[in-house]
Amino acid sequence: MMGQWHKKAKWNFILLLLSLVLLLGMMAAAAIGSASITMTDVLKVTGRSLPVIGEFFDTSGIPSHHGVIVKHVRLPRILLSVLVGISLSVCGATFQGMFQNPMADPFVIGISSGAALGATIAIVGKLDQVFLGMGSISLFAFLGALGSAYLVYHLAKIQSKVPVSTLLLSGIAVGQFLTAIMSFLMVIHSSDVNKIIFWTLGSFATKGWDQVQMMVVPALLGWFLLYYFSRDLNAMLLGEESAHHLGVEVEKTKKTLLLINSSIVAVAVSVSGIIGFVGLMIPHIARLLVGPDHRILIPASGLAGGMFMLFADTVARTVIAPVEIPVGIITALFGGPFFIYLLRKKKSSIL
Template identity: 50%
Template sequence: MSFVEKIKYYKTLFCIILLITFVLIIYVSTLGVADISFGQSLKVVFEKIPGIGKYLYDDGVSDTYRTIIWQIRLPRIVLAGLVGMSLSVVGATFQGMFKNPMADPYVVGVSSGAALGATIAIVIGIEKTFAGIGLINLMAFLGAIATVLVVYNIARVGTKVPVTALLLAGIAISAMLSSIISVMMIFNRDKIESIVFWVMGSVAAASWQQVITLLPVVIIGSILVYFYAKDLNLIMVGEESAKTLGVETDKTKKILLVTSSLMIAFTVSVSGIIGFVGLIVPHGVRMLLGPDHRILIPFSALGGAIFLIISDTLARTLVSPTEIPVGAVTAIFGSPYFLYLLYKTKKKGVI
């Protein structure tokens, strides 16, 4: 297959998966206590298209169903997709930067750092916005960027980041931050319900406002990461080789770290800690489509969206009307997969 044919193939495949994602969103919006058909959900979505929506209005769909689909289910599904997209793109970025397939925002501890920042914001009561900026997002960002810098510097040996050191540093810092959150919950019982939201991970409180807040961060962040896809490919081969080919490795890593931390900060601020998405999806895509980040990043974004939409649907429907935290569902899938990767790495003699 020539280069042109390969590019055409991947573009076609991406469009097909994008269409599948749209169909999945419509389908899962029909699942729940209210018995809503696929056609009714599709009509409600198309009714919202500016300019032509009024011509597609269907009197056969009740206002109650419209409210359930548009105000309750769809914001949650779309937000879950954005969260999954963000976590997967950051996971693929971390795996490329740290040159190990077991790095993700959860394992490296960035999610816990962002959650601690958000928890501090809740405890001291600065959840509102100032000058159009959500202060809880700002605190989550500061927590995320501080954590990734600490973990990276603890694990670094010269210019290299050994797998064992990275994992141990990330897990240790994450455990410490989780403990701090637990202590804060004990001393702030009136805020415990809000704090538990961050710890368990959920998109149950989703709204279109949250979608609008997260959407530009995830899209712009993903595009910026994709811009450095070629640099990530060269860094994966070797930093010294990358430098000889003109890549400013230190500058690239700093930009990617800040961008990734910002994405995770905003993601955690609306969903809490949802682990292992950034571990499972990029690694699965890498096995199917190869390690080229020009392919890996966009397909990881779609794969992450699909994975978390399905996980959240399971979380809200498996034991309906009771809900399972979506973070628990992703951990059920992710923990065994993480152990599998650890076993494979051990067999290769890397750790």
């Protein structure tokens, strides 16, 4: 009993510490940029925007353009990067547990390829000029991501079951096929290549409160729903047969998790583009910190993912300002070596 209490106390302390670091990181990121703004001013502007307590924050001594920069440029971008980081990380942790594969990530079932094809169709069709503006690219990316996940699921299904091996193979096959179609469209619409490439590399540039509103419910609700299945994921770590004996409806759980994960990742990709390695790398780091129990791994992965994405986006927009680097390049610079490390570690364990 005491051991269980100590474990929960340790978990709560870790989550509290991660939450505080994330909040401080968000405040620091809002102060960093081409316009130098103090963290005190950031706190005042942010506090002034809050209901009920806003009147207690005095912003009279802050230049008006600083308030505009913080409230309408940096804060929505910061919140969006954190929400996307949370989404990709918790989905990565879930996929790794469900597939019992440390190489699994949120894009393993072809979601990224479907989103990229959807965005490419919107770009080459000039739909952003005639239909919903830039929102048409996000809409088509979302539909492409969900469509590819649906196709992969039905290709992998054998009678009423979805074996993990066929799901992974179907994801690879569908992903390659959709990528080939996207490449063909890029060849015949060469004038749009730069725009397509920039989107596929991922970026939070030009994003605002509209994208935050699109992302906040799927990210936080999805986080909660995946946490709800944490005990089932723990049982599935023992193998599907053992999980079934422990009372887990394995096939139903897999279908539900696939639906939740696909929906979350589809929304995330639709607003940010394809940002790789976050869902692969962050769950591993969180697992080293808190262990494999999904009751702590999922919340810790979310907080750590938000922190990493915030860091990556801050580097992307400031390191060679005013030129902005796509955030997917920054995550790949960290994630690529980490992936090589995982491969070497897995190879040594096999030998």
